[in-house]
Amino acid sequence: MESAINEPLQQQSQISRNKKERNREKFSRTWPLHLMLLPAAIVTLIFAYVPMGGLVMAFQDFKPYDGIFGSKFIGLEHFRFMFEYPDSKEVIVNTLVISGLKIVFGLIVPFVFAILLNEIRKMFFKRVVQTLVYLPHFISWVILGAILTDMLGSKGIVNTTLNSLGVETIPWLADGDWFRFTVVVSDIWQNFGFNTIVFLAALAGVNPALYEAAEVDGANRWKQTIHITVPAMIPIAVVVGTLSLGNILNGGFDQIFNLYNSLVYDKGDIIDTFVYRTAILNGQYSFGTAVGMFKSVIGLILIVIAYRLAYKFAGYRIF
Amino acid sequence: MKKWLSLLLTLSFAVAIAACSGGNGNNEPAPSSSANSGSNNSASEAPSGDNGFVDGKYTTPITLTTVWGLNENAAIFKEGESIEDNVLSRTIKERLGIEVKYNWVVTNTNDAYKTKLRLMLSSGEKMPDVVVYRGDLETVNMLIDSGQFMPVGDLVDQYANETYKKGLELDPAIWLPITRDGQKMALPILDYAYNGDHVMWVRQDWLDNVGLEAPKTIAEMEAVMDAFVNGDPDKDGQKNTIGLATGFKNGFNNWMTDIGFLFGAHGTMPGQWNLTADGKLEHGSINPAAKDALAKLKEWMDKGYISQDAALFDETTGSELFTKGEAGIIFGPNWLPAWPFPDLQANVPGATFKAYPVPAGNDGKIGSAGGNPPSNGYIFINKDSKHPEAILHYYNWFFDNTANPQPGSEFANGFAEGYDYALLPDGTLTADAKKYPELFPGLKEQTAPPLFYSLTYEGARIPTLYADTHVKLASGAAPETPYEKQEFNTRTKENIDAMKVVVDQKDIRMKNYYMGPLTETMQSKNELLNKLLNETYSKIVYGQQPLDSFDTMVDNWLKSGGEQITKEVNEWYEKAK
Numbered sequence: 001m002e003s004a005i006n007e008p009l010q011q012q013s014q015i016s017r018n019k020k021e022r023n024r025e026k027f028s029r030t031w032p033l034h035l036m037l038l039p040a041a042i043v044t045l046i047f048a049y050v051p052m053g054g055l056v057m058a059f060q061d062f063k064p065y066d067g068i069f070g071s072k073f074i075g076l077e078h079f080r081f082m083f084e085y086p087d088s089k090e091v092i093v094n095t096l097v098i099s100g101l102k103i104v105f106g107l108i109v110p111f112v113f114a115i116l117l118n119e120i121r122k123m124f125f126k127r128v129v130q131t132l133v134y135l136p137h138f139i140s141w142v143i144l145g146a147i148l149t150d151m152l153g154s155k156g157i158v159n160t161t162l163n164s165l166g167v168e169t170i171p172w173l174a175d176g177d178w179f180r181f182t183v184v185v186s187d188i189w190q191n192f193g194f195n196t197i198v199f200l201a202a203l204a205g206v207n208p209a210l211y212e213a214a215e216v217d218g219a220n221r222w223k224q225t226i227h228i229t230v231p232a233m234i235p236i237a238v239v240v241g242t243l244s245l246g247n248i249l250n251g252g253f254d255q256i257f258n259l260y261n262s263l264v265y266d267k268g269d270i271i272d273t274f275v276y277r278t279a280i281l282n283g284q285y286s287f288g289t290a291v292g293m294f295k296s297v298i299g300l301i302l303i304v305i306a307y308r309l310a311y312k313f314a315g316y317r318i319f
Numbered sequence: 320m321k322k323w324l325s326l327l328l329t330l331s332f333a334v335a336i337a338a339c340s341g342g343n344g345n346n347e348p349a350p351s352s353s354a355n356s357g358s359n360n361s362a363s364e365a366p367s368g369d370n371g372f373v374d375g376k377y378t379t380p381i382t383l384t385t386v387w388g389l390n391e392n393a394a395i396f397k398e399g400e401s402i403e404d405n406v407l408s409r410t411i412k413e414r415l416g417i418e419v420k421y422n423w424v425v426t427n428t429n430d431a432y433k434t435k436l437r438l439m440l441s442s443g444e445k446m447p448d449v450v451v452y453r454g455d456l457e458t459v460n461m462l463i464d465s466g467q468f469m470p471v472g473d474l475v476d477q478y479a480n481e482t483y484k485k486g487l488e489l490d491p492a493i494w495l496p497i498t499r500d501g502q503k504m505a506l507p508i509l510d511y512a513y514n515g516d517h518v519m520w521v522r523q524d525w526l527d528n529v530g531l532e533a534p535k536t537i538a539e540m541e542a543v544m545d546a547f548v549n550g551d552p553d554k555d556g557q558k559n560t561i562g563l564a565t566g567f568k569n570g571f572n573n574w575m576t577d578i579g580f581l582f583g584a585h586g587t588m589p590g591q592w593n594l595t596a597d598g599k600l601e602h603g604s605i606n607p608a609a610k611d612a613l614a615k616l617k618e619w620m621d622k623g624y625i626s627q628d629a630a631l632f633d634e635t636t637g638s639e640l641f642t643k644g645e646a647g648i649i650f651g652p653n654w655l656p657a658w659p660f661p662d663l664q665a666n667v668p669g670a671t672f673k674a675y676p677v678p679a680g681n682d683g684k685i686g687s688a689g690g691n692p693p694s695n696g697y698i699f700i701n702k703d704s705k706h707p708e709a710i711l712h713y714y715n716w717f718f719d720n721t722a723n724p725q726p727g728s729e730f731a732n733g734f735a736e737g738y739d740y741a742l743l744p745d746g747t748l749t750a751d752a753k754k755y756p757e758l759f760p761g762l763k764e765q766t767a768p769p770l771f772y773s774l775t776y777e778g779a780r781i782p783t784l785y786a787d788t789h790v791k792l793a794s795g796a797a798p799e800t801p802y803e804k805q806e807f808n809t810r811t812k813e814n815i816d817a818m819k820v821v822v823d824q825k826d827i828r829m830k831n832y833y834m835g836p837l838t839e840t841m842q843s844k845n846e847l848l849n850k851l852l853n854e855t856y857s858k859i860v861y862g863q864q865p866l867d868s869f870d871t872m873v874d875n876w877l878k879s880g881g882e883q884i885t886k887e888v889n890e891w892y893e894k895a896k
Binding site for chain 2: 066067070081085086087146149153154155169173174175261262263265266269274277278281282283284
């Protein structure tokens with residue numbers, strides 16, 4: 001009886017011992033690979049993890065003169081200040097609205113565009129379009145900002161065209177609501193090329209046999225798109241959407257900073273521009289760190305949630 | 320075998336990275352050791368007893384330690400020369416017996432000099448004999464607060480020469496930013512005065528086309544702007560012009576495309592601290608007079624006198640309205656003919672412009688921002704320095720010799736032949752290194768003005784010299800001294816005349832009286848208050864908010880910290896004045 005009980009246990013320890021041995025054996029074969037990974041790990045450690053130590057500034061009354069080690073700790077004072085600041089609510093709402101719109105339309109537009117582009121049979125034309133829509137992605141907002149301010153001004157090319165068509169001058173950048181519209185549209189124009197390429201890559205992987213089979217079953221082009229193309233793209237769309245959720249508190253500093261003005265503060269001022277003015281211009285580095293930390297934490301939480309949801313509903317794991 | 324090869328590669332790579340990052344880490348302490356040894360050197364070399372400065376020279380040469388950030392101008396060296404050893408440092412050593420020793424030198428891109436200075440401060444390092452800083456007041460304050468530098472008041476009284484003293488006396492407010500408990504904590508580096516003060520630039524050809532005189536009052540200016548908008552001043556048959564080029568994206572008191580004059584004509588100046596009749600400082604943006612000015616500005620916007628995009632433009636983009644030939648008036652400094660007006664002449668051939676005095680308000684009030692003390696940077700003297708007076712002897716020498724050399728004197732042509740000037744075989748002066756590269760040996764077709772190597776950035780500048788010279792030249796006098804000749808040859812007639820306009824109007828300038836560091840409440844509330852001001856101002860001008868929201872704004876401003884800031888500012892002023 002006793003031996004009968006002990007036997008499986010012994011077996012189990014035997015197995016684990018075997019596993020350990022196998023691991024050791026495997027390691028003795030692969031350790032040069034691990035070593036080759038080491039430099040990258042060290043670099044990541046130095047440049048991505050060590051600077052995180054600077055986050056303690058968020059809990060300090062940081063004075064450059066005293067340094068990180070000499071500055072006084074004041075607990076959550078900066079976080080309290082952040083939520084009690086009269087403009088905080090407005091700024092957070094603006095950020096959520098602007099980046100929410102950017103995320104939603106930034107997903108829909110390339111999704112549809114990729115499907116349309118995929119229907120084009122002329123390879124040359126497809127490639128050219130693909131490259132052209134990707135190009136704006138590489139233009140800095142400092143330049144784009146100047147171009148847009150010029151084009152969208154009261155005497156810019158857009159408004160003069162509208163005027164000649166009998167439409168009244170539109171304050172693209174001088175009115176809060178129009179400003180949001182301009183920001184979202186110009187951001188999508190700048191960036192949809194990148195996601196289009198991602199979606200096109202997903203489409204390239206669809207098995208042509210599916211289309212052939214559908215054709216045999218009498219499905220027309222539209223039915224094929226609905227039942228084969230779209231489902232094939234859903235998983236990658238979930239990935240793109242999940243990753244972009246981490247940016248929900250990033251309204252796009254370069255863009256807003258180069259386009260906004262005092263007329264649109266109430267609708268266009270986002271967390272980053274607000275932090276730039278408070279923290280950088282007024283030397284409140286601790287406060288800036290606190291807001292940055294707040295943003296990162298919210299972003300992390302959102303990514304984790306979206307990741308779980310993606311797995312649950314789309315059955316897709318990214319990591 | 321292969322395994323070993325990969326291992327070797329990996330190891331060498333890892334070592335290289337470790338070495339790199341280790342090197343970065345080690346860089347910081349390095350200056351400290353050299354800083355210490357540097358000051359030790361100067362201590363040991365210092366002569367005992369009297370200062371040893373006889374007949375304009377230290378009989379036993381002394382060493383002056385410092386740190387330095389090379390800017391674009393001063394980074395051009397002749398082959399074989401450097402900031403430590405060049406024609407200027409040799410001259411100074413020979414004439415004055417002062418050897419400048421640099422504990423460290425950085426190329427000053429992205430404020431590297433400031434960053435390194437701040438690092439020195441935060442690690443509590445010992446400062447060199449002299450620290451020169453040109454830049455933000457925050458760093459200036461940190462330097463003062465470090466407690467390593469000495470008050471300079473007595474030194475100035477004792478050692479500064481007449482030229483430097485006169486420059487300092489031009490405006491006692493020059494000491495305000497660096498005064499602590501009545502003690503002057505740094506030497507101001509002087510710069511040319513009145514250089515940022517505004518005039519009204521008007522398109523002369525437009526004025527002639529509409530048959531009007533230059534406006535002297537706001538009312539006359541409105542008549543001119545009306546004619547510029549509706550009278551087709553550019554004679555192209557289209558209604559495509561506006562009156563005034565302005566842009567208030569950055570506020571309502573700007574260094575170019577300024578609109579502050581309109582507030583000045585109502586008796587206040589926004590965005591700065593003005594001195595009121597009862598001797599207190601007041602933030603100009605909340606003065607009731609600003610409300611009237613805003614009402615006027617809104618009227619101008621409605622009538623099309625100013626651009627509908629004015630709130631989108633900063634100074635540079637706003638000035639394009641003028642240089643594109645769209646607007647007829649712009650407010651800015653005397654030097655606009657050098658930049659950006661050449662663009663106007665390129666865009667609109669035959670365009671002419673002229674400087675006129677800032678117009679007065681309808682009840683005679685007049686004002687324009689400016690008139691700030693002519694300082695640009697500070698010299699800090701270490702309180703442990705063996706020769707605290709040495710830097711004054713150094714600065715004096717430049718005032719005496721290079722600031723305004725007389726014809727025929729040693730530095731009349733420039734500092735050194737083959738550096739910033741050369742003489743052609745026929746004896747004429749040239750600074751064209753591209754045309755005569757053989758006359759500037761060791762330089763790659765460029766000149767290297769040695770004065771930029773000086774600790775005081777450009778040798779020495781006599782504040783009144785620039786304005787005096789221009790006033791003299793504007794009256795038609797022939798240029799005599801090398802400086803006058805240089806200005807006469809490089810400045811346009813419009814520029815020179817504009818400077819005379821500035822000097823004639825020097826009494827209308829409204830100075831920003833607060834020159835201290837950001838106060839505690841400013842640090843936490845400035846953003847909120849500025850946003851409130853700029854948003855309300857812009858929205859009133861655009862008609863997105865009623866004029867009476869000005870009063871609500873003032874209440875909010877005072878309640879949200881403005882009252883506290885006003886108190887702190889006045890406390891500072893009481894102590895500093």
